Amino acid sequence: MSDLNNMTAAESAATKAAVMNQVPGPEIEGQSPLHHADLASLAKQGPKTSGVHLRELKLLGHLTLRCNPANADQLAAVERVLGVALPLQPLTSSENGNYSIRWMSPDEWLILVPGLETFDIETKFRDEMPGHYSLVNSSGGSTVLELSGENVVELLKKATPIDLHAKSFPVGKVVSTLLAKSTATIRRTGDQRFELVIRRSFSDYIWLWIQDASLEFGLVVEA
Amino acid sequence: MLHIYCPHCGEYREEEEFHCAGQAHIARPLEPEACSDQEWGEYLFFRKNPRGLHHELWVHAAGCRKFFNMTRDTQSYEIKEVYKIGEQPSVVAE
Known part of the structure; x- marks a missing residue:
């Protein structure tokens, strides 16, 4: 079994989990919980x-990211995708325009992005992120x-x-x-x-x- | 109401954000099949109920959702120490 922690971005992308665009498109109006x-x-x-x-x-698009804060390659990948670094200090946040990241726990972050960009961002993460990580679209929750x-x-x-x-x-x-x-x-x-x-x-x-x-x-x- | 320090969030929070998950440092037998019924039963069901220092497992349920350990005096309710999973307590009963 290959070591998930040492996978390059390309190897991780090859193991791509089923990624689905949950938003049909701008032509169909979504309904918020309220x-x-x-x-x-x-x-x-x-x-x-x-x-x-x-x-x-x-x-909005809600993405829950779990990765290793000690893995510099993963941190760099996040910065490439969102243009802003993960907030590593507990209880902090960072933002870049419409993208914002919240520290949720030592290895978990909540990323908010504009709803229609969610799928693009998620796809970019799948292409860029090396190693063992989890990215879940929890927008509907x-x-x-x-x-x-x-x-x-x-x-x-x-x-x-x-x-x-x-x-x-x-x-x-x-x-x-x-x-x-x-x-x-x-x-x-x-x-x-x-x-x-x-x-x-x-x-x-x-x-x-x-x-x-x-x-x-x-x-x-x-x- | 206890005022509890979460070692992951790095600040004090109210008790209502936490849940106690029982006694800490319960090691699962490495070979469950080699256990006698008594050993397995004690591992599953028997817990300490001390008067005085008690090592407990807590979870910051409404916050970072991480587990950590706490040494608490069951008589005075004083929290002696909070430490992360995998660490050993520095305050122990004599």
Whole structure:
């Protein structure tokens, strides 16, 4: 048996697992997990100013990468594909334009890319990555919410045990934690802006929870 | 509520993010077929229940989802030490 760890990119590519484009194409409209909530219509009706703003970053490509952080060839390959290095420090993230990488655990990263580019990126990874690694398209399993506004920290404080003070939660930090008894991967993208990767099956629950918890601040839905 | 240091995330988190997975350092017999029923039964079902220091396996279930070991005092609930899988505890009962 050949040693997976020492395979070159070409050898790895030859063993290519079944890679399937999960998105039919731009001509067929996808439906996000919050499709039923019709956020686009709510954005037109609701108030325009309030303490909390919500936007669904829908139909992004979610790629879960597991590889060896001590393997310099793999790290270089990731940089060639995405133009940005894997964040190796715990709880950090990195981004390059529309591509962003979140540290999930010491050997696992979550990569978000524009939905229609997912297949291309995945194919590029299959061509470039040497050695033993795993890349899984988990786009259908979760969705992304962006919360912002002057009361966003107060809103999240109700839901998560994480300390959200800027001292211990600077911009760019990523934590996987509990959010209102469900789980979420929270990343701070600005002083008063957070990005939540939540489970598809919990997205309706989180949406209802956010509406309830933001009653006192007011909620603006952005399309 | 325990405040637990995750050695993989490198910071303290609340207990609700973790699950305890029982006693640590349970070695599976290398040759299960050579075990007597008693040895196998003890490996599968019998666990320590000390008053005082206890080595436990924990998992950061809502966080990085990695396992690690913890030495905890079952009487005072004090966490003496947290260490990664494969490492040996430095705090042990006399």
